[in-house]
Amino acid sequence: MPEFSVDRATIPALQRRMTRGRLTAVELTGIYLERIRTLDERLHSVLAVNRYARAQAAGSDRRRRDGRLRGPLDGIPVLLKDNIDTASMPTTAGSRAMLAAGPPPDATLVRRLRAAGAVLLGKANLSEWANFRSRASTSGWSALGGQTRNPHVLDRNPCGSSSGSAVAVAASLCQVAIGSETDGSIVCPSGITGIVGHKPTLGLVSRAGMIPVSAEQDTAGPMARTVLDAAITLSVLQGRDPADPATLAYPADQPTDYAALLRPDALRGARIGLWRLPALGPAVAKLVTATVKLLRECGATVVEVELPYQDRIGELEFPALETEFHRDLDAYLGTRPGGPGNLGGLIEYNRGDPLEQTCFADQEVFERSLAAPAPDDPGYLADRAELSDLARRSIDETLTGKRLDAIVAPTNPPAWLTNCATGDPDVCLSSTPAAVSGYPAVTVPAGFAGPLPIGITFMAGGFADARILAYAAEFERVSAARRPPRLRPTR
Structure with missing residues (x-):
């Protein structure tokens, strides 16, 4: 295709080319499949290619x-994280234990993608079991897919459990991808690989047919190279679903075309709270200062803030997730005959499979979840109520007290060296308030620390997705910070 770059092309630009007869869906799908074939042996971002992808493209x-x-x-072409059920491809969460499990029906969001005519390109690698197996885990590793690598510097980590989705988008192995997040698993890999990632409000996108960590925090969302593409994809994914009670809170006046609400002056007159998070280091601090300058040039008022209650939220979150993981994973595994029937069976499988121990052998998060309080335990119920309340208040009180329209914070530190022996370092991320409250967050590229991308996250109150997408799109336009990855072997 002369003068054609998939890295720079947006969905509307691709549609224009196809309408004018300068590109077909079959050709576009072939371009991405060829890029997967030639590049992904170095990245390990794609677990499986859909054998029906070209046929779906021909139908389009x-x-x-x-x-x-x-x-x-x-x-x-759309890539799906491999914790999202598909009838035509295996769904494994990266685990060898799920290879024998019977095929599930399509997840609700997969049915919506099919109904919209999207080409399901394949399944993305991920941190096995969405990074909820060991506290010393290495993000991006699964027994089935190996170690996903950051495409900017290959020995650096891609962060979060939606690592394969982020890397595939960053390296232009698909046009958009679908990830999922419990806390940070969309926004951190998106920020650390230099792409856009949107964690929607809980209840905006159905989770029916998604391997869970916690019904109180899980959601799926789009990952793309531009806010425009993420907004277009969200418009297809969103909507009520009787199979997911959380979507019953979906407001009657919620927008359905998020791309139509992106406008070049979105930040003019907005009041934005800045949560600096200096613990992320001097390189991030320098980019935060540059971000403040850009926001003010766009006509926004920037107010320094500190989000309250973070220490208590940190104390309460993981124990609550352990109870919820046991409850929700057992319910899911019961729908997949042939695989482990519950969390206890999964633990036993991992003990007997040496290939499940090639990066890290521990599964203490599984074991602690198995022993966690029951979901009707009064202590758990009180702690979860306090946790969710404090997370919502941390955002709501900051927005109201400072008369803000949104809050911005750095998304991620520079990517760290991947090391199976030590696992990921403890990093201070900005994802927790929005993740625990169920409020929306979108990260957009802000710049680089050397060759390593840094993102900026916009967050606001529940169902404010359209507003923060518009702010992120305007910031993306003026910053022009994204650069395609160069697959450097090391820094």
């Missing part, structure tokens, strides 16, 4: 010829 081309296109995602 037929619809285009017949004037029956289903919308802006028709013919667009």
Whole structure:
């Protein structure tokens, strides 16, 4: 394709090319499949390619010829994190224990992608069991997919459990990807690989058919190279689903076309709270200062803030997640005959499979979850109520007290060296308040520390997704911070 770069192309630009006869969905799918074939042996971001992808693309081309296109995602290749159920591809969470499990029906969000005409390109690698197996885990590693590598510097870590989704988007192995987050697993890998990642408000996107960590915090969301592409994808994913009670809170007046609400003056007149997080280091601090300058140039008022209650939230979160993981994973595994029937069976499988121990052998998070208080335990219920309340208040009180429209914070530190022997370092992330409260967050590239990307996160109150996407799109426009990765072997 002369003068054609998938790295720079947005979904609307691709649709224009296809409408003008300069590109077909089959050709676009072929470009991405070839990039996976030639590049992913160095990245380990894709677990499986969908053998029906080209046929789905051919169906899109037929619809285009017949004037029956289903919308802006028709013919667009999308990669799915491998904790999202698909009938036509294995769903394993990266675990060898799930290879024998029976195929599940499509998740609700997969059905919506199919109905929109998207090409399901394949399944992305992830931190096995969404990084909820060992406290000394290494992000991006799974027994099935190996170690996902940061495409900017290959010996650096991709962060978070949606690591394969982020790396594939950053390296242009797909147009968009779907990730999931319990706390940081969309925004951290997106920030650390230099792409856009949106964690929607809990209840905006159905989780039915997604391998869980916690029904109180899990959500799926889009990951893309531009805010525009993320907004287009969110418009397809969102909506009520009787199979997911959380979506019953979806407001009647919630927008359904998020891309239409992006505008170039979105930040003019906005009041933005700045949560600096100096613990992320001097390189991040320098970029935060540059971000403040850009926000003010866009007409925003920037107010320094500190989000309250963070220490107590940190004390309460992980014990609550252990109870919820046991409860929710047992319910999910019961729907997948042939695999381990519950968390106890999964623990026993891992003890007997040496390939499940090639990066780290421990599974103490599994074991602690198995022994965690029951979901009807009064202590657990009180702690979860306090945890969710404090997380919501940390954002709501800051927004109200300072008369703010949104809060910004650095998304991530520079990527660290991947090391199976030590696991990930403890890093101070800004994801927790939005993750625990169920409020939306979107990260957008802000710049680099040497060759390593740093993101900036916009967050606000529940169902304010359209507002923070518009702010992120305007920041993206003026900062122009994203650069394609160069696959350097080391820094």
